[in-house]
Amino acid sequence: MGFDWFKRRDAVLPDRERPGEPSQIERLRAEVRERDQDRRLALEVLGILKPSLEPRVLAESIRNACEGPLGLATFYMAIVDYGRDQLSFPLYCEGGKARMVAPRVFSEFGGLTTRVLVEKRSLYFAEKSLQDDAGAAYTDAERITGLIPESWYGLPLGAGPGWPGRPFGVLSFQAFAKDAFSPARREIMDAIGAALALALKTDPERTLRLG
Amino acid sequence: MGLFNFGKAKGPAPGPAAGPDLVREQGQMEDLRELVRHMDEDRALLIGALQKLQPGLSPEELASALFDLCFRPLGLAAFFLALADWEADALHFPLYHEGGRSRPRPWRRLSESPGLTGQTLSQAQPLYVRTLEEGKAFGVVLSEVEKESGLVPQSWYGVPLGAGLAWGTRPFGVVSFQSFQPDAFTGSRRGLMQALGEVLAFAIKADPERPLVGQRP
Numbered sequence: 001m002g003f004d005w006f007k008r009r010d011a012v013l014p015d016r017e018r019p020g021e022p023s024q025i026e027r028l029r030a031e032v033r034e035r036d037q038d039r040r041l042a043l044e045v046l047g048i049l050k051p052s053l054e055p056r057v058l059a060e061s062i063r064n065a066c067e068g069p070l071g072l073a074t075f076y077m078a079i080v081d082y083g084r085d086q087l088s089f090p091l092y093c094e095g096g097k098a099r100m101v102a103p104r105v106f107s108e109f110g111g112l113t114t115r116v117l118v119e120k121r122s123l124y125f126a127e128k129s130l131q132d133d134a135g136a137a138y139t140d141a142e143r144i145t146g147l148i149p150e151s152w153y154g155l156p157l158g159a160g161p162g163w164p165g166r167p168f169g170v171l172s173f174q175a176f177a178k179d180a181f182s183p184a185r186r187e188i189m190d191a192i193g194a195a196l197a198l199a200l201k202t203d204p205e206r207t208l209r210l211g
Numbered sequence: 212m213g214l215f216n217f218g219k220a221k222g223p224a225p226g227p228a229a230g231p232d233l234v235r236e237q238g239q240m241e242d243l244r245e246l247v248r249h250m251d252e253d254r255a256l257l258i259g260a261l262q263k264l265q266p267g268l269s270p271e272e273l274a275s276a277l278f279d280l281c282f283r284p285l286g287l288a289a290f291f292l293a294l295a296d297w298e299a300d301a302l303h304f305p306l307y308h309e310g311g312r313s314r315p316r317p318w319r320r321l322s323e324s325p326g327l328t329g330q331t332l333s334q335a336q337p338l339y340v341r342t343l344e345e346g347k348a349f350g351v352v353l354s355e356v357e358k359e360s361g362l363v364p365q366s367w368y369g370v371p372l373g374a375g376l377a378w379g380t381r382p383f384g385v386v387s388f389q390s391f392q393p394d395a396f397t398g399s400r401r402g403l404m405q406a407l408g409e410v411l412a413f414a415i416k417a418d419p420e421r422p423l424v425g426q427r428p
Contacts, residue, residue, distance in 0.1 A: 050377035162265025
C-alpha cells in the first residue's frame with residue numbers, strides 16, 4: 001500500500017454515496033436486473049409466438065409472460081374491422097381474470113384505444129387524470145369498483161413503414177402504480193407489439209420467389 | 212432462465228470501505244458496467260430488428276437490414292440467408308456476406324452438398340459449430356472466397372427459419388452468423404441470434420393483407 005493506494009482511494013471517494021441513498025453499486029445492480037428482466041421477457045415472447053394461431057391465444061401467451069415482470073393490472077388486445085365498423089376485444093384481462101367485452105361500433109367509440117388507432121402511434125398516460133383528460137372510457141368493472149389503473153400504455157398493431165393503411169389493432173398494458181412504465185420498458189412493450197403484429201399476419205404457406 | 216446470478220455472486224454492497232474493499236468494489240462496478248453495456252447491446256439489437264424488419268420487404272432486403280444491425284455488435288466475419296426450395300431440391304442464397312461485402316453465391320443442390328445449412332434444415336434446430344475442425348466433421352461447404360483466401364470463419368451458428376409444427380413440416384430457410392474467433396458465440400448470444408432468426412422468419416412470411424385467423428374475410 002503506498003502512493004497508488006491513495007490514488008485509487010481518491011478516484012473512488014467522489015462517487016461515494018450519501019447515507020440513506022442507494023449506493024452506486026446498488027444502482028448498477030438494479031440496472032442489470034431490469035435489463036436482464038427485459039431481455040428474458042423479450043426472448044420469452046419471441047419464443048412463444050407462433051404463426052396461424054388465433055389472436056386470443058397469442059394475446060393470452062403474451063399476457064402470461066408480461067403480467068409478472070411488468071406488474072400489470074389490466075391487459076387487453078383490441079382488433080378493429082374497419083369494413084364492419086367494429087372494435088372487438090379477443091382478450092380483456094382485468095381484476096385478475098379474463099372478461100368478455102362485447103364488440104363496439106368503432107366510429108361511436110372514442111376511448112384511448114381509438115386514439116391509438118387514429119394517431120397510429122403508441123400513447124402513454126402516466127396517471128388517471130391524464131387518461132380522463134384524453135377521453136378514457138372506463139369499463140363497468142372499473143366504474144363499479146373504482147379500481148382504475150393509473151398507468152395506461154397502448155400501442156398500435158400493424159403501424160409502420162411496412163404496414164399499408166391503418167393499424168389493425170391495439171395492445172394495452174396498464175398498471176395501478178403511477179408512471180409505472182419507464183421509457184425503456186415502453187420500448188420493450190413496443191417491440192413485443194411489433195412481434196405480435198408480425199406473428200398475427202404471418203402466413204407459413206406464403207410462396208417466396210426463389211432463384 | 213436468468214442470465215446472470217449477479218446478486219448472489221457479488222453479495223451485499225460493502226459498508227464504509229477500507230482500501231482493499233474499495234478496490235474490490237471498484238472492480239465489481241467495472242464488471243457491472245461492462246454487463247450493462249453488453250445487455251444494452253443485446254437490447255438494441257432486438258428492438259432494432261423489430262423496428263427494421265418490416266413486412267413487404269424482400270428476403271434479401273430483410274436479411275441485409277438484419278446484417279447491418281448485427282455486423283458490429285456480434286463481430287461477424289460472414290453472414291447469410293439461405294432459402295430452401297424443397298421440391299426443386301435447391302438451396303438459394305438471397306444474401307451472402309463475406310470478406311467485407313455482399314457477394315452473389317450460386318444455388319446448389321441440397322441433396323448433393325447439404326453442408327452445415329443442410330444439417331440445420333434437416334435437424335430443424337439451431338446448429339452451433341465452434342471451430343473449423345468441427346465444421347469439417349459436419350461437412351462444411353466452403354465458398355470460393357474462403358477456398359482462395361484461406362480465411363475461413365471458425366465459429367458458425369445457423370438458425371432454421373420456420374421450424375416447428377405451426378410452420379409446417381420443414382423449415383424454409385437458414386440464417387447463419389459466423390466469426391473468425393473460435394467459440395465466439397456464448398449461450399446468451401446464441402439465444403439472442405435465435406430470437407433474431409425468429410423475427411426474420413416472421414417478417415419474411417408476413418402478409419399485411421392476410422385476414423386474422425378466425426376473422427371472417
